[in-house]
Structures are given as C-alpha cells and as structure tokens.
Amino acid sequence: MTRISENQAQRRLVENTIEKKRQVNQYSNEISSGYKVINPGDSNVSGTIARYRQSLDKIESYTTTITTTKSLLEFQDDVMNQMNDLTVRAKEIAAQAASETNGTTARAQLAAEVFQIRDHVVSLANSQYQGRYIYHGANDDTPAYNQLTYANPSTGEANEKWQWDNTLGSTNTRTVNLTDNLSVKVNTPGNSLFDGTIQALEKLGRSLSGYTTGGADSPYTFPAQFSTQTQDIKAQIDALDVAREQTIIPERVDIGGRLRRLETAESLLTLTKNTAEEVLNRLQNTDETESASNLAQAQTALQASYTVTARVLRLSILDYI
C-alpha cells in the first residue's frame, strides 16, 4: 500500500498550484508583451532571431539612405533636363545667327540671349543641394566655377570668363552603400558635365558680340572678318552638339540607371523585410489566438487546482472521530 503522508499531499498540491500559476503568468506575459521570446534563453533559435531582427534594423536604415539618395539623384536629373533644354535653345540661336543674312548688329542682339543661357548654365553648375555645391566633388563647400575676365572687352557680359575650380579633391566621386553588396555613385564632378557647354556658350556669345574666340582675344575687324565670325559661330554649333551628345545625354541615362537600381534595391529590401517579418512572426512573436486559448486553459486549471487544494486540505479525520 502506498502511504500518503501529510507533507507529501501538501507538497503536491502546492507544486501543482504554483505550476498552474506560472503558466497563467507566462501566457498573460506573452499576450501583453507581444513576444513569446524576450530573452535569448526563451528559444533555442535565439541566434536566428537576433539575425532577423538585425536585418530588419539594417533594412530600415538602408531604406532611409535610399530615400535620401533618391532625392539627391532626382535633383541631378532635373539639372540635366534643364541643361538639355538650354543647349537645344542655344543651338537654335546659333543656327539663326550663323545665317549671313544677319548683319553684325543683328548678331550682337542675339548675344544677350546667349549670355543669359550661359549664366543659367553656370548657376546650374554651381547649384546647391542642402547647402552643398554638389558638382564640386569633395570641395562641396566652395562653388565649382569661378569668374575670371577676358582682356577684351573690358566690361560687360562678354568680359566674363567662367573657370572650373580644380582644387585637389574637386573631381572626387562619392559612393553610398544601399544594401550589403550594392553601392552607387551619388555625384559627378562638374567639369566633365559643364566645361564643354559653358565654353561653347562663352565663345558663341563673344563671337556674336564681335570678339574673336581664338587665342588673340581681340575684336573682329569688319567687314574683312565677317566670314570668320560666321565660321566661329558655326563651330560653336558643333561644340554644343558634342557637349549635349557626349556629356548631358549619357549623364541623364546614367542617372536614370542609378535611380532604377535604387528602386530595385528598395523592392528587394521590401521583399527581405517581409520575409524577415514573417520569420520573426513565427519565431518570436506571440500567436495571440494560441496564447489566449492557452491562457484560458491555464486559468481553468488554476481554478480547479485552487478548488481541489481547498477541499483536500479541509478534509480531516478529526471531523469523523
């Protein structure tokens, strides 16, 4: 016969009740915190959970970087669009001026418009994004183009000469990590983009204003050099074409490509994020239905345990003697 001593009976009742209470506590914690794994010891795959949580954090920070980079590249895309329009407009003026039916006076009138286009292009080359001269490489605290002067004429727009500031670091490019193994270039040095256009516009403007564009830097003598002026104007049409076709359009294509890579990276990150969230959901997060039903079960068991404990402990042989 198995004896049941008082201590034994009491120990069993107490331990069962405590275990039920622990379960109620555990399930209610799971529901209130939303996690069934809080500390590493709560799961045997805690390393995996840590890895997925880390990748979620990483994705969040990469997404921020992508958003910032995107707006920076879109700004540059906009600049290149304007450049394209400006060179097209300049070419039209040059073609009109090149016609020899236009005399020197008519050509001089067109010069003003060309200089306006040049000023616009210079302002684009010196454009600032968030306070930084983005086309000046690593020296983005100073403008990319500085103003110098020609000897002739001594005043006016034809006197202005814009020159690329070639301090060391000005042609540095910057790349940024978009994901663990994808990085993109976020800036292009200004000289490679703007030098051709600015110089062509400057020469065109000077020719139209009546100044030679060669090394001599002097006024044309009319009418003897009228045809030279025409040739100079025509030469700038070609130069503008070269600048547009060899720098502006390729740069636009390149920016478009980079923007597409950003979008691909972003959608890949979203995909990874969804997967990570799904896995974490399974490994770490509380399944509320399951926990709630477990909690209800444990509560019932705890109540039963209380009832049984009270009944058994109240029983005494003394009541019957």
Add this chain to the structure above:
Amino acid sequence: MANFGAKILNNSVSSLQAQQAAIATISNNIANVNTPGYVRRQAQLETRSQGGGNGLDVGSGVQVGDVQRIADNFLESLMQGAQGTKSQEQVKNDYLTRVESLFALDGSQVTIGSALNDFYSAMNQVALSPANLELRSNLIQRGQDLASVINNTYNTVAQVQTELDARLGDEIGTVNSLTAQIADLNTKVAQREASGATAGDERDKRDVLLNQLAEKISFQKVETDNGSVNIFLENGFALVNGSTSRSLSVTTNPSFQTAGVPPSLGGGALSYVVYDYGTTGAPSHLDLTPYLKSGSGTIGGILQVRGYNSVNNTSAFSADGPLVAVASRVEALARQLLTNVNSTYLGSDEDGNAANGHQPSSADLNGTVPNAYGLFGTSLHTSSALDVDGDGRPEISDLTSASLGRDNFASILQFKVATPSNFAAARDADTTAGSTVFPKGDGANAQALAALRTQTFTFSTGSYSATATMEDQYNETVSYIGNAKSSAALNLKVAEANYTTAANHRDEVSGVSLDEEFTGLIKFQKAYQASARMIKVAQDLLDQVTGLL
C-alpha cells in the same frame, strides 16, 4: 499451580503501559507532523516473556520492544542527491538569467547588436553627406552608445563573476558550520547509542543537517558501527570523521600556485577552495576546487558558472564556464574596434615606409589628421600608447603586450571623438608622397568605415576564436548565451521534478500521516480500554474467591 489471577492483572497492567507508550509515540508523531526532516516513530509491541514456571503458559503480556525510526537510508541519500542537483541548477539558472537579459531580443533596450547597427547606419549617412554636422553629431552619439553598451555588458558579466566569487566564500562558511555541527551530533549519537538507547532526535537533526549540506556540495557518507556518519568529498578527502570536522577555506593566494593566480574578468582574482594543512613546508594548501566544481550543490553550480582555471595563467579569459565565454566574445569585439576599425580610420600608409611610423591619411573637417590612437580608445590610451610596437598601427599584439598591464579593454572602451567637426571623414586627395590635401566635403574615410560592416574579421580572446562579420559574431554570442540559459532552465526543471519524486518517496516511508496516526490512536485507545476492563474482570474473579471465605 500458577496464579492466573495475578497473571491476568500483570498482563493487563503490561498492556496498559504498552498501549500508553504507543499513544505517547503517536502524540510525538502528531506534534512533529510539520517538523522538517522528522522521521515518524513506531512503537514496536512484542510479547513479554518472563520465562520460568512450569505448567500452562498463557503468556506474560505485552511490552514495547523498541521505538523505531521508520527511515530508509537509500531514499534519504536519493533525496539528498536530488536536492544537490536542484540547487546546482538553480544557481546556474539564476545567474545566467541576469546575463541573458543583456542580450534581450525584444528591442526594449540598447544591446550591442542594436548599437552596432545604429553605429554603422550613422556612418553610412555621414559617408553620403560628410560635411553635415547634424549627421556627424549623430554618429558621435551612436559611437559613444556602442562603447558604453560594450562597457555595460562586459562589466555586468564581470560583476556576476565577482558576486559568485564572493558567494563562494559565504557558502564555504556555511559548509564549515554544517560539518562542525554534524561532527558534534556524531559525538552525541555515539554516546547515547553506546548505552543501547536510540538517539532518534539527534539522528533527525543530523539528517536535516545532511540535507542542508547536500544543498551545498555533493558528498559520500558512511555510517560507522557507533552510529557516526563520516563524510567524504569525491576525491576521498574527509570532511567529517567521527567527532572531528575539517574546515575549508577560500583563498586567492594558494601556496600551490607559484606563477601567479588567474585574474577574474573584473581585474581581481578568482579564489580557490582549499584545505590548509598548516604545515610550514610548501605546499600547505590542498586544492579542492576541481572536485567541488565537478560535483553538485550550490557550490558546484557557483564554480561551474564562475569558471575555474587549473593552469598558472595571467589571463582571465583562459578560465572555463559560460561567463568567461560570453565575456571573451564581448572582449573580442572591443579588440576589433580598437585595432581594425582604428586602422581603417587612420587610413592607409601612403609613404609605404612603416619604419617612419604610420602617416595618417585621413583628416577631419579642419584638415587635421586624427591622433594615432584612432576612433576607439580606452581610458589608458590618452596619447599614442595604443601603438606599443611603434609601427603606427594599433594591433592585437599591441593590446596584449605586457606594457599595458591588463587583458580586458571592453570595460574601458571609449569613443574618442567628441566634437562633430573632429571626426575624420576625409581621405588624402593628393597622391604625391609626403604631401596631403584633405577636401572638406570628402567622405571616403567614412565610406571605408561603413564598408567594415560587411567585412569578415577574425575574433580571438583566450580560447575563443571565430571568423565572422561583427554583427554575425554578436548573433553567435546571443545564440551561445541563449543555449546556455535554456539548457540550464531545462536542467532545473528536470532536477526539480527529480527532487519532488525523491522527496515524495522519502515522505511515503518516513512522513507522518494524520489519518494513520488517528486510526492508530483509536486502536490503542480501544486496547487500553479493554485492558482496563480486564483488571475489573480480575478483580471480580478475586472477589468471587474472597466471597467464599
């Protein structure tokens, strides 16, 4: 002819005495129903034999032969063993719970993992926009967070080890007091039982003490002929021998360690449990630590978590145990920050002439090159002290060289840049040797640092070594502590169940059951009443005879 009248009286009187003795035993059982360690007693009734006389033997009544303790030594030992394992696992579980909470997975607190992520993200932002002071300021904040969470994590682990070491001393004190009391009770049991009596109360008390001792250490016990219990450790060392006990002590300066004692993670020393023979000739200390460590009980648990280093060594990381393993991992990360991250921060050696010292090829917003100690430093590194061998680069060999006089850097790791503009994000734009130009808006250095996130490093401290990215190394640490803790929790559950089973078995035999005692009480009461009636019968019989006269 025998006098049956007298027999009846005698037998009845013997019964009255015997039933009373049995009732008295029951009263003692009921009184002690809740006394820990109490073993129920049973009055053993036996027929009395008075011998002599001839003719009809009707018997000579009843007597109490013995008051027996209903104990089973095997079950007592089983329970003591289960108790030892339970308290051993309890200690492991308690202390590992404190360590695992440093690596919480619910994102409610800053962990090394989240700090690493924030640091690299901030670095990537600076690479994108190097001159932005807000982003630089954010990077400095994240760098300081990373250094301080590494400090906290390491220090907490070291603190747990120090606490365990201090608790070891307390527990050994308790063991000494228990063994002394057991030796004392041995003397009393031997004295009382020499006269033939049963020293039940003393044995009960001694059992309680043995249970308490089993909570602390695992031991072998042998009961000798005179009733003494001798207690031995696993290696045969006698803790209690008859009436004498041997007192253990805890020391950080044992005579057998001649080449320096192993330091603790916190920079102190790990203590040994020894018996001091008190001899003048060395070694007078007997090292009992490994035997206690391989055993169960609180002390076994403490030593297993705290770690023990059996060889003469100067590194805290050569000890075993989960605390040292976790601390080694944290330290390995700190060393990576101090060496490889710093080397990257300083930039490459453009002169290609290491003998002339490393020329930092990175600079801050003002074009100033960083100090030779780099981005991360410690409170020890106020100048170029990080580079001990003078080659201009901080390396693991510089950190572990004796001149620094310490082997952990995680506890004193610092982020050395405090002013946003002083973070060196730029790299030298001039390719001419000996000449440097640092453009203000250059982020090449920040870019190189951000790229370290995906780079694989070789981590190594003490016996720990791993090749992984920083973040994966952290994940492995989480996995390690998670497994250590969950297996401790599982073992504790098993040990608790085993203890309950063993205690139930013991109580099944030795515990007091009120139901049983009260039915016994009724039984003996009835017998008492019947015997009293027999005296009346005897009296009547005598009266009949007297009436004839």
